[in-house]
Amino acid sequence: MWQDSAEQFAQSHRISIAQARHFQCTAEHLKARQDGGKDARGNIAAACVRCNQLRHQRKKGREPMQYQKLVQKRLDNGRWVSIPPGSKLHRKSPPDLARLFAL
Numbered sequence: 001m002w003q004d005s006a007e008q009f010a011q012s013h014r015i016s017i018a019q020a021r022h023f024q025c026t027a028e029h030l031k032a033r034q035d036g037g038k039d040a041r042g043n044i045a046a047a048c049v050r051c052n053q054l055r056h057q058r059k060k061g062r063e064p065m066q067y068q069k070l071v072q073k074r075l076d077n078g079r080w081v082s083i084p085p086g087s088k089l090h091r092k093s094p095p096d097l098a099r100l101f102a103l
Contacts, residue, residue, distance in 0.1 A: 001025035001048055022050040030064040032056075 002009035003025045010020035028047035031037030045064075047055075055067055062070065 001046060022048055024049040026052045028052050028055070032061070 001023050002020065006017050006020040006024065009015075009023060010017045013020070025046050026049050028045045028051070029037045029039075030043050030045055033039070037043050051071065055061060061067075
């Protein structure tokens with residue numbers, strides 16, 4: 001993810017600027033503020049702008065752990081944000097949300 005420059009991120013990872021825009025870093029409230037979620041460390045996670053928007057466009061949003069499982073399933077099947085062959089972007093293991101919620 002990037003915060004400052006889509007162009008620099010795109011160049012360093014060998015993707016287009018349009019693709020890089022999907023990876024802009026946003027603060028994702030795991031429990032939405034409208035549902036009583038706080039601006040607290042344990043309730044905020046870094047998320048790309050695309051993931052943040054898609055999660056909140058659903059009629060009924062999923063709980064964070066359910067949504068994490070959905071995203072991981074789609075990643076495993078190659079059906080999430082497409083990363084072109086030859087890019088230097090690598091996927092990492094997802095964080096343990098149960099541990100984060102225990103904070």
